[in-house]
Structure formats: structure tokens, C-alpha cells
Amino acid sequence: MMDQKALEEKAENAAQFLKMLASAPRLLLMCQMWDRECSVGDLAEKTGMRMPTVSQQLSLLRAQGLVVTRREGTTIYYRLVSDAAHDIMAVLYKHFCDDSEVKRVERLAATPVES
Numbered sequence: 220m221m222d223q224k225a226l227e228e229k230a231e232n233a234a235q236f237l238k239m240l241a242s243a244p245r246l247l248l249m250c251q252m253w254d255r256e257c258s259v260g261d262l263a264e265k266t267g268m269r270m271p272t273v274s275q276q277l278s279l280l281r282a283q284g285l286v287v288t289r290r291e292g293t294t295i296y297y298r299l300v301s302d303a304a305h306d307i308m309a310v311l312y313k314h315f316c317d318d319s320e321v322k323r324v325e326r327l328a329a330t331p332v333e334s
Contacts, residue, residue, distance in 0.1 A: 229322075232297045236283075236303060238268055239279065239280070239283050239285065240304070240307060242276070244266075244268060244272065245275050245276050245279070245280060246264055246308075246311070247266050247268075247279070248266065248268075248273065248276055248277065249280070249285070249299055249304060250308065250312070251265050251266065251318070252286065252297055252298060253299055253305055253308050253312070254304065255298075256289065256297060256298035257296065258294050258295065258296050258297070259273050259274055259277065259295065259297070262297070280297075280304040281297075281300075284300075284301060285299060285300070285301040285304045286298060286300060286301075287294040288297070291313055292328075316330055
């Protein structure tokens with residue numbers, strides 16, 4: 220069993236990680252990068268965010284080690300590399316974004332309630 224100090228350190232790390240995720244713009248960017256790499260321009264286009272905003276959010280994600288970059292000519296591509304972020308994004312996708320869940324809710328809403 221971990222000692223109290225180690226548990227506190229793990230809790231602080233988890234809290235910092237969750238703070239990084241607790242941003243709709245960052246979640247949106249990570250959703251786009253979940254299974255592919257994207258350039259800042261791609262991400263701005265797909266999310267509707269301004270390029271400076273995308274760059275700022277990507278900088279934060281990179282500083283936390285959640286994304287890495289690859290340069291091709293003048294274009295920099297970003298890719299989600301954190302296993303923890305991938306796992307969390309999969310859970311969030313399942314509960315908030317999965318089309319089958321949306322369709323199930325729509326079916327339930329359209330089903331007449333028997334009295």
C-alpha cells in the first residue's frame with residue numbers, strides 16, 4: 220500500500236491532469252487528434268476556433284506532455300500521445316459523443332409512453 224505522501228502526490232498529479240482536460244476547447248482539440256495527427260489549420264477548420272486560440276491550447280497540451288509535434292516543411296502536426304488522455308477520451312466519447320447512444324436516446328424520446 221502507498222504511503223500518505225505518495226498518495227497525495229498521485230492525487231495532485233491526477234488533479235493537474237483533470238484541470239488540463241476541464242476545458243471545452245482542449246477537449247474538442249483532443250477529440251480531433253484522438254486517432255490522427257492534425258495541423259493547427261486543420262484543427263482551426265474542424266473546430267471553428269481561431270488559429271491563435273488553437274495554438275495557445277495546443278501549447279498547453281504540449282507542455283503537459285499530452286501531445287507531440289512533427290514538422291513537415293513549414294507545417295507542424297500535432298498528435299495525442301498520452302495513454303491516460305486516450306483512455307479518458309474513449310470514456311468521454313462513449314458517454315457524450317457516441318452516435319449509437321444519441322440514436323438510442325432519440326428512439327426513447329420518440330417512443331410513446333403507455334398509460
